[in-house]
Amino acid sequence: MRNKGDFLFTSESVSEGHPDKVADRISDTVLDAFLTADGESRVACETLVTTNRIVLAGEVRGPASVTPEQLIEGAREAVRDIGYDQPGFSWKNAEVEYYLHAQSADIAVGVDSAGEKDEGAGDQGIMFGFATRETESLMPAPLHYAHGILHRIRDLRKAGDPRAAALQPDAKSQVTLRYVDGKPVGATSVVISTQHVEGASQQAIREDLRSVVKDILPEGWMCPEEEFYVNPTGVFVIGGPDGDCGLTGRKIIVDTYGGAAPHGGGAFSGKDPTKVDRSAAYACRYLAKNIVAAGLADACTLQISYAIGVSHPLSVYVDLAETGKDVDEDKLGRVLREVMDLSPRGIRKHLRLNRPIYTQTSAYGHFGRTPDAAKDDFTWEKTDLVDTLRSAFNR
Template sequence: MRDKGEFLFTSESVSEGHPDKVADRISDTVLDAFLAADPYARVACETLVTTNRVVLAGETRGPSTVTHEYLAHLARLAIKDIGYEQAGFDWRTAEIAVHLHAQSADIAVGVDSAGNKDEGAGDQGIMFGYACRETPTLMPAPLYYAHELLRTIRDRRAAGDAGVKGLLPDAKSQVTLRYIDGKPVGATSVVISTQHEEELDQPQIKRLLLPLIESVLPAGWTPDERDIYINPTGKFVIGGPDGDCGLTGRKIIVDTYGGAAPHGGGAFSGKDPTKVDRSAAYVARYLAKNVVAAGLAERCTLQLSYAIGVSHPLSLYVDLHGNPYEVSEAKLERTLRELVNLTPRGIREHLHLNRAIYVPTSAYGHFGREPNAEHGTFTWEKTDLVPALKSAFGR
């Protein structure tokens, strides 16, 4: 994203009832079931959802008590919790097939520790972390508000708010913001497409959502009503997996930074912490957020790379985007390596990732969330490195 001039930037979000997010939720439900039974279980679960059908596939290694029948039961409960009791997708009647099998021995030998060999990365790849000063959570503003719109609708639906009566689980949002010299100053358009009951017409839906949009955006940011698009097709009754097939891992930009930062290409949901697609992306966000929170940068992009079976990262790269505070990026890279052990084992121990904490990550983004000490969730959002970073750079 540019630092100078005037431009528009757009990000989107999707609700927990979006077909791809239903798949992510089920995959993370499977992961949490295994980690609850054994913190060192191995899971790579992919889910497909379509009209009254759910298919789970992938590789696992864990206790035999986590049976296919039990996982099918948990998948059904996840669908119920999202709110699907529709003719084309119903938690009570959907056919659920589980095709999980043992993890490849060739992968396991590279990942497992043995003798003097530490745990290796579960795959090769590049992962990015990002943070900026645009919002209180140090996330890009377009994605932040796109998430907030849908999260607000979800919270009101869950509370039984009559103001959103008739709205159903599947929804998408899109927010375009105007930037001047790198700072957001207002929204130029907002899109919300939400599934709804047949008897709810479009004028009614607009009357429900226009005040909600104004309540979520900062004062003075709401665009003219002609630039607010609510259910642009005019009707959205058939939704969720009945309206569109869903797959795990298809919303990687929604899950991360809304396109404001690079993405290495790896998805998160359904993967245990030995998979650096997930754990290294989490620690990259953790490091970038702490750099910005320590006052060392207005924006920070951080890249890590790994090779399968190799414990230490092959590279760590930091970009401070113009670097107005004149911080040595080379020194910062060295300092971050000293502060956190960036091996797969080091990451999972530092961020306490070998726990059943992943279902809450499956909707509304993996980043920019409030860390919860009681439940141990979103530990990668903590800013506990700030004192050490300030000390290292004389702040």
């Protein structure tokens, strides 16, 4: 995203009931089950959901106490919590097929530590992190508000609020903001498509959702009425996995920065933290957020690269988008290597990732979330490196 000038920018979000997010939720439920039993478990779980069918596949290495029956029951409970008990997709009677098998020995030998060999990255790849002063969460504003709209609708639906009485779990939102001199000043359009019960009044849904959007957007930011779109096709009764097949890992832009920053291409859900697709992307967000929170820049993009079986990152790239406060980007890259061990094991230890904390990440974004002190989750959203970074630049 440009940091200067006047332009429009759009981001979308999808609800926990979107077919792809149902798949993400189940995959992370499997991961958390293994990490609950053994924090050193290895998991790469892919899930497919369609009309009354759930398919679990992938590779795992963990204790035998985690049984197929337990994971199948966990998948059903995830669907139940999302809210699906419909003729075409129900937690009660959906058929669950189980195809998880042992992790490849060829991968394990490259990743595991042994003798003098340190633990290597679980795969090659490039990971990005981003932060911006556009919102209090240091996230891009269009995605921040797109997530917020659907999260509020979810809360209303689960609380039995009259405004969500006719709504079902599957939903999408899309927010377009106008930027003036690089700063967001208001919405030019908002789109919400939400599954609903048969016979629901579209006008009533529109009126109820208008109030939700106004609650989420800053005062005076609501788009013109003619640019507020609710269920543009006119009806959305058949939804969720009964309406569209869902797969793990297909909403990577929704999961990260809504298109406002680069993406390395790797998905998160269902992967244990030895997979740098996930853990290093969390580390990148953590470092970028701390840089911006420390006042070193108004925006920051980081890139880190790895090779499978190699413990250290091959590169650390910093781009402050010409917003740095007299900070040398090359020096900052070196400082980041000093303040955080960016090996796969170092990232896991620093952010305490070998714990069952992933189910709640599977919808409404992995970034920009508020850590729960009791659960000690979303550790990559903490800003506990601010003083260290300021000291490195004598601030």
